[in-house]
Amino acid sequence: MATGSIGSTSATLRERLAKLPRVSLATLPTPLEPCENFRRAIDGPRLFVKRDDLTGLAFGGNKVRQLEFLFADVIAKGSNCVVAGAYTTSNWCRQITAAARKLGLDVYLVLAHGEKGPALQGNLLLDRLMDANIEIVDTDDEGLQPLLEAKVAALRALDLRPYLISSFALETQAVAALGYVNAAIEIAEQLSAKCLVPTHVYLAGAEMSPAGLAAGFRLLGMPTQVVGIAPVRYRIKTDRAADIAGIATATAGLLGYDIAFGRDEIVNDDGYIGPRYGVVSSAGLDAMKLLARSEGIILDPVYSAKALSGLIDHVRRRIIHPDATVVFVHTGGLPALFSYADDLEL
Numbered sequence: 001m002a003t004g005s006i007g008s009t010s011a012t013l014r015e016r017l018a019k020l021p022r023v024s025l026a027t028l029p030t031p032l033e034p035c036e037n038f039r040r041a042i043d044g045p046r047l048f049v050k051r052d053d054l055t056g057l058a059f060g061g062n063k064v065r066q067l068e069f070l071f072a073d074v075i076a077k078g079s080n081c082v083v084a085g086a087y088t089t090s091n092w093c094r095q096i097t098a099a100a101r102k103l104g105l106d107v108y109l110v111l112a113h114g115e116k117g118p119a120l121q122g123n124l125l126l127d128r129l130m131d132a133n134i135e136i137v138d139t140d141d142e143g144l145q146p147l148l149e150a151k152v153a154a155l156r157a158l159d160l161r162p163y164l165i166s167s168f169a170l171e172t173q174a175v176a177a178l179g180y181v182n183a184a185i186e187i188a189e190q191l192s193a194k195c196l197v198p199t200h201v202y203l204a205g206a207e208m209s210p211a212g213l214a215a216g217f218r219l220l221g222m223p224t225q226v227v228g229i230a231p232v233r234y235r236i237k238t239d240r241a242a243d244i245a246g247i248a249t250a251t252a253g254l255l256g257y258d259i260a261f262g263r264d265e266i267v268n269d270d271g272y273i274g275p276r277y278g279v280v281s282s283a284g285l286d287a288m289k290l291l292a293r294s295e296g297i298i299l300d301p302v303y304s305a306k307a308l309s310g311l312i313d314h315v316r317r318r319i320i321h322p323d324a325t326v327v328f329v330h331t332g333g334l335p336a337l338f339s340y341a342d343d344l345e346l
């Protein structure tokens with residue numbers, strides 16, 4: 001593809017994205033780093049790491065991009081506090097808390113016990129440092145929705161104006177994924193400056209981030225295959241590819257494109273979760289050590305390390321061709337690292 005055609009389509013997409021409400025939270029564009037030592041170590045194709053661990057706000061990570069669009073809606077609705085929930089180890093809730101504080105809003109979290117319980121470490125420590133109102137409950141991720149709705153009702157009864165940021169609602173997911181349409185534009189432009197087109201973009205993800213990237217590259221008219229490496233196996237929503245396609249379709253709709261994504265276009269590999277969500281995998285540990293020792297880039301054990309283990313395995317199995325151009329999106333998650341000290345086999 002001629003770089004000129006990327007330029008003009010990306011200008012159109014940029015314009016449409018710029019028309020949507022957004023608040024500024026992230027330090028963008030994030031760096032796109034060549035990783036030659038690592039590439040040699042895995043005997044892999046041309047490879048870059050997109051440093052979305054460096055989005056800036058409260059240790060960064062992928063959610064900061066997503067929240068730029070979500071918090072615009074929080075502000076537009078005139079809300080004065082946000083309600084969100086996930087595990088005590090949640091990156092999502094930590095980044096929501098930071099965004100709320102930056103924008104002068106109050107924040108209520110309903111958190112289920114994660115793999116590391118209620119220990120004052122990692123994201124929970126940061127949530128407390130930012131003085132989020134925290135309720136820790138005895139349920140799993142999927143039992144949270146009714147508790148979040150009850151929290152919203154309780155806050156309304158106190159005459160507050162709460163906004164529920166639900167990661168389960170398609171409407172919310174589609175808005176969040178706009179942040180990753182923006183990331184696709186950044187990647188395309190950063191590589192186009194080197195006269196390259198990415199053939200594959202790998203990342204840890206099961207929802208908004210891969211959906212936004214898939215929408216972005218398709219709307220740019222690029223042949224890039226987004227490969228999500230799943231961090232979790234869901235009990236209820238089991239067709240990840242169909243869900244991601246649905247989010248991508250809704251996101252394209254928000255941008256004024258009437259395009260449907262099919263589940264067959266989406267690759268989401270759940271072969272690298274290891275024992276389960278939130279527990280280290282031995283391939284993930286190997287990947288984490290290799291990147292740290294070859295490039296000085298630190299991954300987290302729950303998401304990005306497992307995703308990189310997927311990429312390494314796909315290189316070994318020749319699912320990625322030697323003359324591919326691969327981007328690995330580092331989605332962050334670093335506050336969790338130190339809670340896993342005993343599991344890292346150091």
Ligand SMILES: *Cc1c(COP(=O)(O)O)cnc(C)c1O
Nearest residue numbers: 091205206207208209303331333
């Ligand atoms: C939340 C998260 C993901 C997954 O992002 P989705 O947008 O839900 O796909 C990946 N990596 C890290 C570090 C995360 O915190």
